[in-house]
Amino acid sequence: MSFKDVLGHEKPIRFLKQAIKNNKVGHSYLFLGNEGIGRKFVALQFAKAINCLNRTDEEDSCDKCLSCKKIDQNIHPDILVLEPSGQTLKVDQVREMQKDLSFQPYEGRRRICILTAADRMAPNMSNTLLKTLEEPPLHTVIILIANSERFLLPTIISRCQSIHFYPLPLPIVTRWLIQVKGFGEKEAHLLSSLSEGSLGRALEIKEEMEAIQRERLLIELIGSKYLTIETMRNLLEILPSQREELILSLEVCKTLLRDLIMVKIEKNELINFDLSEDIIKISNDLDLRSLFNRMDTIHQIALALRSNANTTLALEALMISWNRG
Structure with a gap:
């Protein structure tokens, strides 16, 4: 794998390639964006391109030399990847990193450290990391990977080149x-x-x-003009109490509402294609205004849950809003 195998993220890759081409690779980078969109993968391809023995004219790794193969196999002595130990990165991990980075590269041009979940550092770790960022060894590159800048010290952010990765x-x-x-x-x-x-x-x-009962959500929640006490009790059985699972269920509800809207405007491009018969039937009983209002309600509830709103209160608010139309 190399830069050419990355899906999307053209702007970050162009920036990193230009740094290599101009021999201006920085000492510290902050890769920002949602989980699962390829930030760590890009960081590893950057490390490969920096240390590749036969770099291409496009400032990409050859993906064939000994250095590239060692990075792929996670056995390159100059590449260190720090993952959280439990929920957070620990200060001992950073101290070990500092020790490793103090040595000259064994084989490559640079020693490169990739810290995943940098925004989930233990409280006493930030200052320890800051010391390394303030006085980085000349031969090192540190790449911090975080969802956002929110939980990072401003002094850490200011010492890194921030690169934003957007959803694919x-x-x-x-x-x-x-x-x-x-x-x-x-x-x-x-x-x-x-x-x-x-x-x-x-x-x-x-x-x-597999655990989300889409058909019941469609019929008992999305398709209900009003929620009776009995229906509410049934919904509490369908909807999960755990935050992440509940958010996903609400996102599924949004796709169901989106499908109902598409049918109403006579564009039968359905996401939940396997429920098309029920979707068409329910669309006849609800008007567009109600559908858009319900879409907005679910969107607002999901946002509140992502901001740590109480799940029980969020469900109650959802059901109250539903009956308002």
Whole structure:
């Protein structure tokens, strides 16, 4: 694998290639973006291109030399990847990194350290890391990978070159699921629509989708003009109480509402194609205004949950809003 094998992310790759071409590779980078969209993969391809023994004219790795093969096999002595130990990166991991980076490269041009989940560092780790970023050894490159800058010290952010990675276009995710993972076209469309532009998330959703009762959600929630007490009790059985699972269920509800809207405007390009008969039937009983209102309600509830709103209160708010139309 090399830069040419990365899906999307043309702008970040162009920036990194230019740094290599101009011999201006920085000492510290901050790769920002959602999980599962390829930040770590790009970081590894950057490391390969920097240390490649037969770099191409396009500032890409040859993917064949001994250095490239060692990085692929995770045995290159100059490439260090730090993953969280449990929920967070620990200070001992950073101290070990500092020790490793103090040595000259054994084989490559640069010693490169990739810290994943940098925004989930233990509280006392940030200052330890800052010391290395303030006075980095000349032969090192440190790449921090984080979802956002929110939980990083401003002093850490200011010492890094920030590179933003954005969600992949859904056609790219769909094509990858079909061509690389062997999914059928319709299933790939469904998974990509829920993936938020993340290849990793698309695969996770495949496993989680089996627990989501889409047909019951469509009939008992989406298709209900009003929610009775009995219906609410049934929905509490369908909808999961765990935050991430509940958010996914709400995202599925959004695809169901989107399909109902598409039928109403006579564009039968359905995501939930296997439920088309029920979708067409329910679309006759709901008007567009109600569908858009419900789409907005679910979107707002999902946003609240992502901001750590109480799941029980969020479900209650959803049901109250539903009966308002």
